Amino acid sequence: MKVVVDMNKCQDHGQCVFASPDVFSMDDDGHLAYVPDPDDALRDEVEEAADVCPLQAIRIEG
Amino acid sequence: MTGRIVVAGASMGGLRAAEQLRAAGWTGAVTVVGDEPHMPYNRPPLSKEVLAGKAPFESLAFTPKAAAADVEWRLGTKVVSARLRERAVVLEDGTSLSYDGLVVATGMRPRRLRCPGPVTGRHTVRTLADAQGLRDELTRPGVRVVVVGAGFIGCEVAATAVGLGAAEVTVVDPLALPMVGPLGELLARALLKRHEERGVRFRLGVGVAGFEGLSRVTGVVLSDGTVLPADVVVESVGSVANVEWLDGNGLDLSDGVLTDVWLRAGGRPDVVAVGDVARFPNARYDGVPRRVEHWSIPTDTARHAAKTLVAHLGGGDVELAPFAPLPTFWSDQHDFRLQSFGAPGLGLDDVRVLDGGPDGDVLVGYHVDGRLVGVVALGGQAAAMGAAKYRAQLLKQPALTV
Numbered sequence A: 001m002k003v004v005v006d007m008n009k010c011q012d013h014g015q016c017v018f019a020s021p022d023v024f025s026m027d028d029d030g031h032l033a034y035v036p037d038p039d040d041a042l043r044d045e046v047e048e049a050a051d052v053c054p055l056q057a058i059r060i061e062g
Numbered sequence B: 001m002t003g004r005i006v007v008a009g010a011s012m013g014g015l016r017a018a019e020q021l022r023a024a025g026w027t028g029a030v031t032v033v034g035d036e037p038h039m040p041y042n043r044p045p046l047s048k049e050v051l052a053g054k055a056p057f058e059s060l061a062f063t064p065k066a067a068a069a070d071v072e073w074r075l076g077t078k079v080v081s082a083r084l085r086e087r088a089v090v091l092e093d094g095t096s097l098s099y100d101g102l103v104v105a106t107g108m109r110p111r112r113l114r115c116p117g118p119v120t121g122r123h124t125v126r127t128l129a130d131a132q133g134l135r136d137e138l139t140r141p142g143v144r145v146v147v148v149g150a151g152f153i154g155c156e157v158a159a160t161a162v163g164l165g166a167a168e169v170t171v172v173d174p175l176a177l178p179m180v181g182p183l184g185e186l187l188a189r190a191l192l193k194r195h196e197e198r199g200v201r202f203r204l205g206v207g208v209a210g211f212e213g214l215s216r217v218t219g220v221v222l223s224d225g226t227v228l229p230a231d232v233v234v235e236s237v238g239s240v241a242n243v244e245w246l247d248g249n250g251l252d253l254s255d256g257v258l259t260d261v262w263l264r265a266g267g268r269p270d271v272v273a274v275g276d277v278a279r280f281p282n283a284r285y286d287g288v289p290r291r292v293e294h295w296s297i298p299t300d301t302a303r304h305a306a307k308t309l310v311a312h313l314g315g316g317d318v319e320l321a322p323f324a325p326l327p328t329f330w331s332d333q334h335d336f337r338l339q340s341f342g343a344p345g346l347g348l349d350d351v352r353v354l355d356g357g358p359d360g361d362v363l364v365g366y367h368v369d370g371r372l373v374g375v376v377a378l379g380g381q382a383a384a385m386g387a388a389k390y391r392a393q394l395l396k397q398p399a400l401t402v
Helices: A015-019 A040-052 B012-023 B128-138 B152-163 B185-197 B296-313 B381-388 B391-396
Strands: A002-005 A024-026 A032-034 A058-061 B004-008 B029-034 B072-075 B079-083 B088-091 B096-098 B101-104 B108-110 B144-148 B168-173 B201-204 B208-212 B219-222 B227-229 B232-235 B239-241 B271-273 B278-281 B289-291 B328-333 B336-342 B351-356 B362-368 B371-379
Touching: A002 A032, A015 A024, A015 A032, A015 A040, A040 A058, A040 B296, B004 B012, B004 B079, B004 B096, B012 B029, B012 B101, B012 B296, B101 B296, B128 B152, B128 B232, B144 B152, B152 B168, B152 B185, B152 B328, B168 B227, B185 B201, B185 B328, B185 B336, B185 B351, B185 B362, B185 B371, B271 B278, B271 B296, B278 B296, B336 B381, B336 B391, B351 B381, B362 B381, B371 B381, B371 B391
Parallel strands: B004 B029, B004 B101, B029 B072, B101 B271, B144 B168, B144 B232, B168 B201
Antiparallel strands: A002 A058, A024 A032, B079 B088, B088 B096, B108 B239, B208 B219, B219 B227, B278 B289, B328 B336, B336 B371, B351 B362, B362 B371
C-alpha cells in the first residue's frame, strides 16, 4: 500500500496520528511525518486516518 | 446480502454511510439521494481557505473509496416524503424508491433571520454555491460587511473578510461574547480580544431588528435602534434540521431525528440516522440526546450506524456497543486555531487554565464534579498539540452518570 499526503493541503491537525499512530506522527516541530509504504495489514487504520483528515490531504494508492 | 439501502442525503454523512455500509459487509444495492448537483464535498474550507481564494472550489471534492464505486448517486433531487411502515421514500419527481434499509443523512440548512427588509445582499455559508456567491461580494473594493451571529461560522467568516481586505467587518450577536456557548467566558473573552486586535469590530448584547435598503441591503438595524451601514450581510445564526420529509411516521423530529444508542430512529431496526441531523445519546456522557454539528460526527456516526443497519439486515444476532464518540472540533480564525477534545460544553461551570495564559497560547480544561470532560486550546499549532495530549486521558474517563 502506498500513502501520499498532499503537504500543500496538510495543516498539521494531527488527527491521522490518533487514527494510525504506526504510520503517521508529528515531529518535534509539530509537522507531519509519515511512512509512505506501510504494510497492507495497516489498511483499516490508514483508511480511517484518511477519513478523519480535516483537509482530506491523505491519499491511499494501491 | 441482497436488497437496497437508500441513503437520504449526499453530503459527507451520506458518502461515509455508503462507504461504511460496504466496509460492514453490505453487498446489496446502495442508492444515495442528494439535492445538490455536486458529488459530496468538504464544507469547512467554505468559510476559510475557499472563501479567501487560497484553495479552488474543485479541491473540496471527497474521493470516494473504491469499495463504494458501485454506489448509485441520484444528485440534484431530494427525498420529499417517506412511508417507513411500507419501507419506501418518494423523490421530488414523484419516483418511489423501496428500501430494505434507510439511512437518514439529510443534514441541516442555515436558519434565516425573519425580520423585515430586502433579501438581496444577505448571505449564508453552507453550500458551495453560497461560498461562491459570498466570495464575489467580499472581494469588491471598500466593501462593508456585517456578520450576524458570533458562532463558529460567523467568527471564521469575519476573520476571512478582514484577511480579504474588507473596509469594515462588524460582528453582531445578542450574547455578550463570541462563541461563549461552546467555549465559556474565559476563552470567549480571549477570542474577542484577538479578533478586535486584528480589525474585527463587535456589537455584542444586541439583536437585529431589520434590514435597510430598497432592492438590496444597505444597512442592518439593531434592536437598540442604531444602523450599521452594510454592503454585504452574512447570517450565521444557527441551523435547522432537514427532517420535514420524515413527517407523519411517528418519529421524534423536535430537533433533528431522535435516535437510540445504536443510532436507530423510532425504534426501527431498518432506519438509522447519521451526521448533524442525528440527535443521539452519547454513552460517554450523560445519556442526554443531542445533535452535534462537529465535522468529525458524520464519519463517526456513519461507522456506527452502518454496523447497526448491516447487522440487522444480515439477520445475525450481533451484540453492538452503544455509540460513544469522543467529540473533537477545530476552528481556524486569522492566524490562530481553536482545537477541542471531549465535551467542554458540559463543564462550563468549572473552567481552569491548564497551560499558558489568555494573552498567548492557552489551554483550558472543563470539569464536571472535579473531573476533566473537555479541553480547548487557543493559539498556534503548538497549543493545539497541547490539547491533543489530553485526548488519551479523556478517552479513558468512565462514563458520566446520568
